[in-house]
Amino acid sequence: xxxxxxxxxxxxxxxxxxxxxxxxxxxxxxxxxxxxxxxxxxxxxxxxxxxxxxxxxxxxxxxxxxxxxxxxxxxxxxxxxxxxxxxxxxxxxxxxxxxxxxxxxxxxxxxxxxxxxxxxxxxxxxxxxxxxxxxxxxxxxxxxxxxxxxxxxxxxxxxxxxxxxxxxxxxxxxxxxxxxxxxxxxxxxxxxxxxxxxxxxxxxxxxxxxxxxxxxxxxxxxxxxxxxxxxxxxxxxxxxxxxxxxxxxxxxxxxxxxxxxxxxxxxxxxxxxxxxxxxxxxxxxxxxxxxxxxxxxxxxxxxxxxxxxxxxxxxxxxxxxxxxxxxxxxxxxxxxxxxxxxxxxxxxxxxxxxxxxxxxxxxxxxxxxxxxxxxxxxxxxxxxx
Numbered sequence: 001x002x003x004x005x006x007x008x009x010x011x012x013x014x015x016x017x018x019x020x021x022x023x024x025x026x027x028x029x030x031x032x033x034x035x036x037x038x039x040x041x042x043x044x045x046x047x048x049x050x051x052x053x054x055x056x057x058x059x060x061x062x063x064x065x066x067x068x069x070x071x072x073x074x075x076x077x078x079x080x081x082x083x084x085x086x087x088x089x090x091x092x093x094x095x096x097x098x099x100x101x102x103x104x105x106x107x108x109x110x111x112x113x114x115x116x117x118x119x120x121x122x123x124x125x126x127x128x129x130x131x132x133x134x135x136x137x138x139x140x141x142x143x144x145x146x147x148x149x150x151x152x153x154x155x156x157x158x159x160x161x162x163x164x165x166x167x168x169x170x171x172x173x174x175x176x177x178x179x180x181x182x183x184x185x186x187x188x189x190x191x192x193x194x195x196x197x198x199x200x201x202x203x204x205x206x207x208x209x210x211x212x213x214x215x216x217x218x219x220x221x222x223x224x225x226x227x228x229x230x231x232x233x234x235x236x237x238x239x240x241x242x243x244x245x246x247x248x249x250x251x252x253x254x255x256x257x258x259x260x261x262x263x264x265x266x267x268x269x270x271x272x273x274x275x276x277x278x279x280x281x282x283x284x285x286x287x288x289x290x291x292x293x294x295x296x297x298x299x300x301x302x303x304x305x306x307x308x309x310x311x312x313x314x315x316x317x318x319x320x321x322x323x324x325x326x327x328x329x330x331x332x333x334x335x336x337x338x339x340x341x342x343x344x345x346x347x348x349x350x351x352x353x354x355x356x357x358x359x360x361x362x363x364x365x366x367x368x369x370x371x372x373x374x375x376x377x378x379x380x381x382x383x384x385x
Contacts, residue, residue, distance in 0.1 A: 059072050069084055131189065147295065169298055192227055192228050195229045197230070226272070228274075
């Protein structure tokens with residue numbers, strides 16, 4: 001009797017183990033089923049997306065009344081008239097982009113779409129550069145602030161005097177003299193949207209693409225006014241026009257002509273200030289140098305002795321020095337730019353790091369000057385004047 005009871009108990013334990021195993025298998029299969037179901041739903045969505053009829057982009061040319069809209073389809077430039085409901089009609093405006101179906105009916109308004117390259121040109125956060133961090137160039141900085149910053153921050157002064165502020169400034173000079181640094185300080189100090197770009201970004205392969213980018217850039221700036229547009233290395237697109245017969249040169253010239261029209265054409269530029277920088281002002285086209293486009297052409301020269309002394313003081317402000325006579329470093333750095341002086345201070349610090357010292361000494365700076373110094377002939381510097 002006792003043996004039969006023990007056998008029944010063992011059978012019950014065995015059944016319980018089997019039930020637990022079956023439950024675990026069921027749970028595992030449920031999880032696999034959920035994963036497969038998610039994959040099926042994803043494939044269904046992708047399949048529906050592939051089956052959906054594509055929409056085409058068109059631009060609103062004009063509103064004709066009675067719910068009729070004059071559209072121009074993007075790409076093939078086909079023009080047609082369609083009718084929309086009153087709610088959509090009220091939301092539309094000339095120049096807006098809309099999505100249309102195969103029946104050429106407006107499905108939804110897309111709005112103004114800018115090239116992604118234009119949107120990334122807007123400076124989201126200001127650089128941590130102030131005018132106090134620029135050695136020398138006090139007169140040049142004041143001219144820049146008068147032309148770019150003050151019309152945006154103190155417009156009442158110009159209204160009181162009755163003078164129109166300069167529309168744009170061009171900074172030119174040898175590389176490393178602080179042109180881009182001044183632009184960064186303006187971006188930090190002016191209460192305006194700062195849109196920066198390089199001239200080479202406007203050079204493109206396909207016909208009309210560079211001109212369209214310039215057009216969208218200034219449209220974007222007008223909608224974000226007050227704004228400052230800074231074009232670095234402007235000689236990439238604004239060099240003197242020549243007739244060499246190549247399609248690449250012709251496309252660059254088309255981009256330049258669009259830039260000229262945007263800077264001082266029939267369209268109102270609005271509250272937009274233009275800044276540009278170049279190392280080769282001698283290469284620029286005369287049309288872009290005339291007043292009305294660049295009212296001020298400011299040379300950023302190689303720093304003199306007082307400026308070099310101030311630049312050394314700025315770049316060694318946070319360094320730990322031991323027995324360094326900065327005054328003795330001014331004469332041997334004659335002809336050097338601010339960027340080279342900054343490189344000297346960095347190199348002197350690196351020499352101290354190399355020997356695991358806590359401070360940089362006079363010998364570190366002397367050796368750094370020898371390493372960074374380079375000889376410029378008069379002809380090398382003449383091209384930047």
